[in-house]
Amino acid sequence: MKELVLIIIGAALVNNVVLSQFLGLCPFLGVSKKLKTSLGMGAAVIFVITVSSFLAGIIFIGILVPLHISYLQTIVFILVIAALVQLVEMILKKYSRPLYSALGVYLPLITTNCAVLGVTLMNVQKEYNLLFSVVNGLGVSVGFTIALLIMAGIREKSEYNENIPVPFRGMPITMVSAGLMAIAFFGFSGLI
């Protein structure tokens, strides 16, 4: 149990997927304009990463390892992730049309979000069992959502801030904030 908690904290805060491993930067900068949209994106990513960690774990342990074809992991994992993203897209289209249109192209792009593939490959690399994989996936995706939400909060505030020098408005100040956030998250490295 203690190990599981450590994995979650480690994945969410200490080795935050966006801010210390620099995976999934595209949606981090692309969908973090509004708090509400980023919450939806975060939820979608949590779902996709957690479930894909589970499915990829099953497929890896159950099919790829016994057949000695673990070199196929990347291809098979991408297949699973793409299918899951399609599923999320269908569900969102049915139950939350506004969120579906707000996420726009970033929703199908979760497929190529390297954070998702990164987690599944990391699980394999660290030789986690199924439970640990799912917990790690949950931790990573919660970390992604935390970073996304903090960023969205900052951007909502800085968007109409008149004190920011004109050349810094928009993307530049966002990049600077992202860098400062990464430094702040670096402080968590003392936790574990």
Add this chain to the structure above:
Amino acid sequence: MSVTGVIIAAAVVAGVGILIGFLLGAADLAFKVEVNEIELKVREALPGNNCGGCGYPGCDGLAAAIANGEAPAGACPVGGSVTAQIIAEITGQTADMVKNVAFVKCHGSNSVSSLKYEYHGNMNCKEAALVSGGGPKGCSFGCMGYGSCVSACEFDAIHVQDGLALVDREKCVACGKCIAECPKNLIEMVPYQAEHLVRCNSTSKGKDVKAVCSVGCIACKMCEKACAFDAVKVVNNLAHIDYDKCTNCGACAQKCPTKIIVIKK
């Protein structure tokens, strides 16, 4: 690697793929969304270039807007009147639209206008316009001819000839992409029917225009006096034609001393 290895690998990937395909198919049935019939039909009638000329995010966006009645049937500038007609039949609206074409308000090709200096930077209007003096062209309002509009055009309708951008009126679909590209704001939409157009953008005084270009508007007001329909007005040292009032009589073009009111070119 043995042949069996290859077969196993292929079988596993194919098996996983097929399984996922079936599951997704089932999910698609379970989460089916009712899509507006009209929207689908309108989407099929649209050209599908996804150029964004209508102001909506791609053809899908416009189809949704037309189906909801937010956009008129003729909202697609690319499809023109043909598409508008088809869409109007689908939605039951009436299609009335004027075919527009882009028009470059400059006649100062390399042979008739001077240069301030030689420019050896990137051959790109936006960058050239940032160089001091607003680019190498003698007239700071004129077309520099580095072809930013040419690369913006997805329909091969604009070309640079002798340092001057020219719109091919037959190919132009009025998507408006070139307008956004031109740093001199030289391109505007004009009705396809309009035959007389002022091919100058300079608001300098007549003397200053003469110094840099032999085919610029010198604001002599001859056209204004020649027009019997009150369609031509010289405002801020530049002649403007009101296309609603213009009857294409050509009196202004005859009187123009620098011949910048050109006939459909």
